[in-house]
Amino acid sequence: MTARKTVDSFDAFWAQVSSTGTETIRGIEVKTPTDVPLALELRIKDLEQSESEDDLRELITLLFGEDILDRWRDAGMGLLEFKTVLAWGMAHATGTKVTFKQAYEAVLAEEAGEGKAPTGQNREARRKTAKKTAASPRSASTGGRSARTSSASTGSARRSSRA
Incomplete structure (x- = not known):
């Protein structure tokens, strides 16, 4: 059996798969990220906790391209805007x-x-559920009502006092 040949290279295939649009953010056109660059994946933990501007620049360069951080800063981007764009990009x-x-x-x-x-809303819903659950005991495994257990099987034998 002969292997089937393709004329497309991996690069051509990947360009087709990951082709994406662009966005204009603070007047600067950037490519919409479609994948986490491997270099970023390897450095993300270090970069998340860092307050170094060089580390931040590295993160933005890997995600959006060279000099984007400086261009956004020059365009007047604020911190909340930056966090929003970073969340969107990631x-x-x-x-x-x-x-x-x-x-x-x-x-x-x-x-x-x-x-x-x-x-x-979830917290409020949990509180309501907790109040309902307290009023009508439910089985932990099925969520159904628990079967009543007779006092004969759970009660202790009466002992007389020695006084």
Whole structure:
């Protein structure tokens, strides 16, 4: 059996698979990230905790391209804008397509200490469920009502006092 030959190289294939649009952010056109560069994946933990401008520049260069950080700063980008763009870019790079509004809301939730998704409604729902559960005991494994256990099998034998 003969191996089937293809005329496309991997580079041509990957360019086709990862082709994406561009976005204009603060007047600067950037390619929408479609994958986390391997170099970034290897450095992400170090770069996340760093406050060094050089490390930040490295992160942005790997994600959006050379000199983008300086160009955004020169265009007047603020910190909240930057965090929003970074959240948007990382989401796209990991395969999650989000809007700028969704990225902005995730940043606000993160800053409010709520993690990546707002939890206010979930917390309230959990509290209501806890109140219901306390009123009607449920089995831990099935969620159904627990069967009543007779006092004969769980009670202790009465002992007379020695007084």
